[in-house]
Amino acid sequence: MIIREEKKREFYTVTALVREAYINADRSTGREYKLVELLRESDAYIPKLSLVAVIDNAIAGYGMFLRGKVGNQDVLILGLLAVAQSMRGHGVGGALILEGQRLARKMGYSYLFVHGSNVYYPRLGYDFAHKFGVEPPAGLDRDHMMGIQLDAQAEPLQGVLEYPEPFKILEMF
Numbered sequence: 001m002i003i004r005e006e007k008k009r010e011f012y013t014v015t016a017l018v019r020e021a022y023i024n025a026d027r028s029t030g031r032e033y034k035l036v037e038l039l040r041e042s043d044a045y046i047p048k049l050s051l052v053a054v055i056d057n058a059i060a061g062y063g064m065f066l067r068g069k070v071g072n073q074d075v076l077i078l079g080l081l082a083v084a085q086s087m088r089g090h091g092v093g094g095a096l097i098l099e100g101q102r103l104a105r106k107m108g109y110s111y112l113f114v115h116g117s118n119v120y121y122p123r124l125g126y127d128f129a130h131k132f133g134v135e136p137p138a139g140l141d142r143d144h145m146m147g148i149q150l151d152a153q154a155e156p157l158q159g160v161l162e163y164p165e166p167f168k169i170l171e172m173f
């Protein structure tokens, strides 16, 4: 498996993968594939942290790490994580997260947050975001707002996690 930045010519393939992956997902709105397209055009998009997992020359998974804010501090949000239904249970999701975290540390990010499973993410070292002083925005529940501190020396956070504009435009929560 290779994990690398998505290329422009792969945008359509990745968007289709996102659409397929979220079909039966918990808390899916069915609009995740539209969200990807808007996010790529937004200030929140970080090409270096929009990662595909490639297996046998085919894209098996995608992780999109985005710019977010808590107060005036920059944080990362794992906005989408999608693995093709046929490729699940082989560590693709976990590998995308770990590579995203490694790159994020190198880029100087101190915290990463994700609204997702409170069973899946703790296995990768995540804890509830409120333990880092961070509350979800209105519409997202606290019990699924997870986070990880990437830098042990990081300044503590206090406030509400601000999501990129496309989440609001598409009423994702």
Ligand SMILES: CC(C)(COP(=O)(O)OP(=O)(O)OC[C@H]1O[C@@H](n2cnc3c(N)ncnc32)[C@H](O)[C@@H]1OP(=O)(O)O)[C@@H](O)C(=O)NCCC(=O)NCCS
Residues within 6 Å of the ligand: 021, 022, 025, 026, 080, 081, 082, 083, 084, 087, 088, 089, 090, 091, 092, 093, 094, 095, 114, 115, 116, 117, 119, 120
């Ligand atoms: C979540 C997802 C990315 C995991 O991808 P994956 O490549 O199968 O993940 P991994 O192989 O690293 O881990 C698989 C393990 O996580 C568990 N897992 C996956 N999703 C889970 C969930 N929502 N809740 C609890 N456990 C979950 C699997 O049961 C499996 O457990 P096992 O190792 O004991 O068999 C994939 O299921 C997916 O694309 N889901 C639809 C979209 C989605 O929900 N994205 C997350 C939004 S934050």
